[in-house]
Amino acid sequence: xxxxxxxxxxxxxxxxxxxxxxxxxxxxxxxxxxxxxxxxxxxxxxxxxxxxxxxxxxxxxxxxxxxxxxxxxxxxxxxxxxxxxxxxxxxxxxxxxxxxxxxxxxxxxxxxxxxxxxxxxxxxxxxxxxxxxxxxxx
Numbered sequence: 691x692x693x694x695x696x697x698x699x700x701x702x703x704x705x706x707x708x709x710x711x712x713x714x715x716x717x718x719x720x721x722x723x724x725x726x727x728x729x730x731x732x733x734x735x736x737x738x739x740x741x742x743x744x745x746x747x748x749x750x751x752x753x754x755x756x757x758x759x760x761x762x763x764x765x766x767x768x769x770x771x772x773x774x775x776x777x778x779x780x781x782x783x784x785x786x787x788x789x790x791x792x793x794x795x796x797x798x799x800x801x802x803x804x805x806x807x808x809x810x811x812x813x814x815x816x817x818x819x820x821x822x823x824x825x826x827x828x
Contacts, residue, residue, distance in 0.1 A: 701752060701753070701822075704751055704752045705748075705752045705818055705821070708744070708747040708748065708751065708752055709814040709817075709818070711743070711747065712740050712743055712744045712747070712814075713740075713810050713814065715736075715739060715740050715743045716736045716737065716739070716740035716810070717736070717800075717806070717810075719732075719735060719736035719739045719740065720732050720733055720735075720736035720800075720806070721800055723735045723736060724800075724801065729785070729786065729789070729801065729802060730782065730785075730786060733781065733782055733785050734782055737774075737778045737781060737782065741770075741771070741774045741778070744770075744774070744817070745766075745767065745770050745771075748770075748821055748825075748826065749763075749766060749826065752821070752826075753821060753822070753825075753826035755826050766825055766826065769820075769824060769825040770821075770825050773817065773820035773821070773824065773825060774817070776820075777813045777816050777817055777820075780809075780812070780813065780816075781809050781810075781813050784805075784809045784812075785802060785805050785806060785809050788802075788804075788805035788808060788809065789802045789805050793805040793808065
């Protein structure tokens with residue numbers, strides 16, 4: 691029964707799993723970067739590291755894009771980066787905006803954590819839509 695449900699919702703489950711993993715990569719990078727850089731620079735670095743991780747796991751495991759030809763992979767990378775730039779601009783601009791309007795609560799010593807959580811959820815959902823219907827469509 692569990693395997694039947696898993697197989698039915700495999701793509702969504704794996705996307706959620708790797709979305710959480712990408713968010714963790716983003717958060718760890720953000721938190722470490724905050725020791726040296728400002729909030730905006732740390733968030734930008736975290737986004738860049740997460741985008742590399744996300745492309746690899748989405749191509750290989752979530753959407754199982756097994757065509758590694760230069761043309762197909764280049765197209766996917768360009769679309770993926772374009773989509774991530776769109777959501778990245780939203781994330782980079784949205785975090786300080788949410789902090790500015792009052793969602794600047796610190797959790798576990800992480801400045802702006804409430805805003806970061808909200809931005810992360812919105813970004814994961816919008817990226818799924820781009821991935822499924824534009825980048826890795828079958």
